[in-house]
Amino acid sequence: DSGVTQTPKHLITATGQRVTLRCSPRSGDLSVYWYQQSLDQGLQFLIQYYNGEERAKGNILERFSAQQFPDLHSELNLSSLELGDSALYFCASSRGSEEQYFGPGTRLTVT
Amino acid sequence: GENVEQHPSTLSVQEGDSAVIKCTYSDSASNYFPWYKQELGKRPQLIIDIRSNVGEKKDQRIAVTLNKTAKHFSLHITETQPEDSAVYFCAASIGSNYQLIWGAGTKLIIKP
Numbered sequence: 346d347s348g349v350t351q352t353p354k355h356l357i358t359a360t361g362q363r364v365t366l367r368c369s370p371r372s373g374d375l376s377v378y379w380y381q382q383s384l385d386q387g388l389q390f391l392i393q394y395y396n397g398e399e400r401a402k403g404n405i406l407e408r409f410s411a412q413q414f415p416d417l418h419s420e421l422n423l424s425s426l427e428l429g430d431s432a433l434y435f436c437a438s439s440r441g442s443e444e445q446y447f448g449p450g451t452r453l454t455v456t
Numbered sequence: 457g458e459n460v461e462q463h464p465s466t467l468s469v470q471e472g473d474s475a476v477i478k479c480t481y482s483d484s485a486s487n488y489f490p491w492y493k494q495e496l497g498k499r500p501q502l503i504i505d506i507r508s509n510v511g512e513k514k515d516q517r518i519a520v521t522l523n524k525t526a527k528h529f530s531l532h533i534t535e536t537q538p539e540d541s542a543v544y545f546c547a548a549s550i551g552s553n554y555q556l557i558w559g560a561g562t563k564l565i566i567k568p
Contacts, residue, residue: 347499347501376554387545387558387559387561388500388558388561390555390556390557390558393554395553400555401553435500439554442488442554443488443549443554443555444490444502445556446502447492447500447501448499449498450499
C-alpha cells in the first residue's frame, strides 16, 4: 500500500457524460500527478499540481480538467466522454522530490 | 521534445536467467532515473532508482547502472523468478518541477 488513495475503483458511464475522479496523496506530499493508461499502453502524463497550483501539463485534452484543494486532495474531471477515454487513471504523489508513489487507479469504462 | 526510449518492448527469459532492460534519455539535465514494476491490473511500484552522481545501485537481485556520457541506464534482474513477470517502466527527470518522462514499458515474461 503506497498511502495514496483513489476513488472510485471502477466507473462505468456513457458517452457524452461527465465524471470526477478523486485522489488523496500520501500524508505530507504536496505534489499530485495524474496519468492515463489505456489498455496495454504506457503511462501518459496528464497534469501535475503542487500545493494547490498547476505545475506542469502533459497530453491533457481540453475536455479534461483538474484541481488540487487546500487539503491537498485532487480531482480530475473528464467531460463529454468518448469511447477512447476508457482507461486506467492513476494519480501519484511526491514529497517535493521526483519519487512518485502511485494510487491503485480508477478504471473508467465508457460505453 | 524530450523523450525516453526503452528496449526491448517484450523480453522472454528462462526462469533463473538474467534479464536486462535498457533506456536512453535525451535531456542532459536529467539527474534522477527510477524504475517501476507494474503487475497486471495493479499500480506501478517503484523498485529501484538512481541519481546522476552514482554509476550503479543494487538491491538484492535487481541493479541499475547509469552511463551519463552515453545518456543511457539499464535495469538488471538476476536469478529471475515467476513473480518477476510484469511490465517494467523506466523514467527520467525533466525540468524543475519534479516531473518524470516515461519509457514505453517492457513486458517481461519468465518462462518456467
